[in-house]
Amino acid sequence: MPLTYFDHIAGTPPYPEVVETMLPYLKEHYGNPSSLHQVGKAAKVAVDQARTQVADLIGASAEEIYFTASGSEANNLAIKGVAQARQKKGRHIISSKIEHYSVLHPLKSLSRQGFEITYVPVDEQGIVDPKAVQAAIRPDTILVSIMLANNEVGAIQPIAQIGRITRDKEIYLHTDAVAAAGRIPINVAELGVDLLSLASDQFHGPQGVGALYARQGTRFLPHIEGGTQEGGKRAGSYNVAGIAGMGCAAELAGRDMPETSKKLTYLHEKLINGLEDKIGDIVITGHKSKRIPGHVSLCVKFIEGESMLLFLDMQGFAVASGSACTSLALKRSQVLEAIGIDAATANGSMVISLGKDNTAAEVDRFLEVLPPIVDRLRQMSPLYKQGS
């Protein structure tokens, strides 16, 4: 059976051009960019070019890009790096209840070290209110970290409005743009952010490469300490092939975004409308229009997302139940809790994330395949019999 990949939020297939770009750095240009000889220099040229390509995707300068091995590492670097560098100024940080665990867990660690964290709530559509951020600001606030788009419910946050609040104060604004980059236009100046996290595998680049944007002059300490790579902000030998691949993907994602975004918005609207037509007792989570193109998140009442996922997998559809990063943990999602979904409903959560190569025919087939699976699972569910 041909496989239909509807799980782009867990990672996207690299562009063929990305793989082609990487190959020479796995084969003949294997040098260490820190070396001074010609083998090292060939590698350094690739890293420099990728830095410019990644910067261009978000309207930044090349020297403001720090390569990491993942979006999670970029989030750790931003949060812990700023906290350590600025703790003499203050130890209060503002974040939200719908952040990724690679923001929430570092914040929890900082709170054990005496930092105070205010988590602003979100509304039922998963959107942070900038006024809540403003109200949470204290004289000792050093950092606000709110994601640009949520991976689980797809909701796009009003970062530019928050940026206008933090801009005139001495408060850094970090945004986790991992789920947003390559999917919606990003300009760091328009957003007013000081730090922004990216992951290559979210925009058809290789896995295991990420980047942190830090506006020039932003103070943060390194997280991985050691050699002088990345201006002393991130030690560790360069993943030259991966970085070159990320650069190529950033360029192509920027080029394709207007067209892809239009197509994916059409497809996700078609999918949401079809689901609402064909399946009763479902809740589409997240915001109707402020949503990542191609992203559909829902809870199907009276059944378990896990089971739906496995049945869909047998029918050739790869989708996610909740966040792939936590799917092995089988915990209730903090995001669904934050938007007021009760635990029973949250059990039936599913994320369908379309990508640039998906088609309307695939969406149609999905809309044929899912309803009988839901029926069948509900027939087996004691909850459904009570509820219906």
Add this chain to the structure above:
Amino acid sequence: MPLTYFDHIAGTPPYPEVVETMLPYLKEHYGNPSSLHQVGKAAKVAVDQARTQVADLIGASAEEIYFTASGSEANNLAIKGVAQARQKKGRHIISSKIEHYSVLHPLKSLSRQGFEITYVPVDEQGIVDPKAVQAAIRPDTILVSIMLANNEVGAIQPIAQIGRITRDKEIYLHTDAVAAAGRIPINVAELGVDLLSLASDQFHGPQGVGALYARQGTRFLPHIEGGTQEGGKRAGSYNVAGIAGMGCAAELAGRDMPETSKKLTYLHEKLINGLEDKIGDIVITGHKSKRIPGHVSLCVKFIEGESMLLFLDMQGFAVASGSACTSLALKRSQVLEAIGIDAATANGSMVISLGKDNTAAEVDRFLEVLPPIVDRLRQMSPLYKQGS
């Protein structure tokens, strides 16, 4: 001019089989191993296999391997992770003066947080005395971190002897085996280590992948926090292709080691003898026999290593002056200082690190090319005229 790569300590060209192993995970098997559908599972299978292959290289079990993005990250994870997990037991750590910066800088950070670090010295050949480690142990010592082989002077350390000292005490032993793995046989049980760091690009695997071995039951906290990857010890989406490549490289390096090691030992002895014959006023640094196969380190008096490196580069030889990780910093090496090399002599440091594909003919040509470069640079050096 054909290039002769004599800088394997800065990174090694991947085996062709490694690149072949990686390609499917860049192309068709792009899934996230944390996903539960078949695309994710194909990726998970690759990660699981690589974990076994890496474990086999060092006599460990698969579940004791934690993948990272570099040896530096593995060192950070070991040092900071153990310090945080065990600080209630004690806050004293023993290390040496010749460690890599990815050990030394985390230790410096810990010392700012109230940890006390004892740095044991090394002898003139760059070897730590196990008795010095024993003498440094205090009731509050929680960790000893001594590298297995030094990247700058190639000296192999008596880790097994140190392991016999720490084994019966409640002190963890960590060894940075980045420069050693794939070059000398490693068995974690024989060494008696609790934690051991590895980097794929040191044994003909891809760049940007590393691993930390942690004996079952070893307590350490994660460094990059977030998702539940790697048993919650290292968050961040998997670099599946890179990990698969590292696994393949580990297997091949283990297979080839007996033959390669013999050949490289022959070549480095030939090179050292040739250098001593043909160039006056040089100091071969490190230990004569306890040396990484293929590793030659020396200081050429009265000239700058930097200039030698650039002249050699023009003649088609890629070598290093000091450590590639710090070569852009142009600082005096802490390692050469520790073995008692004065600052002027350290200026002329060079590391020639041979790899499995280098030949005796290349060594011969190097021995023809270097002496006239040294002569020419010395003629230009005011120090040489005073000294000679």
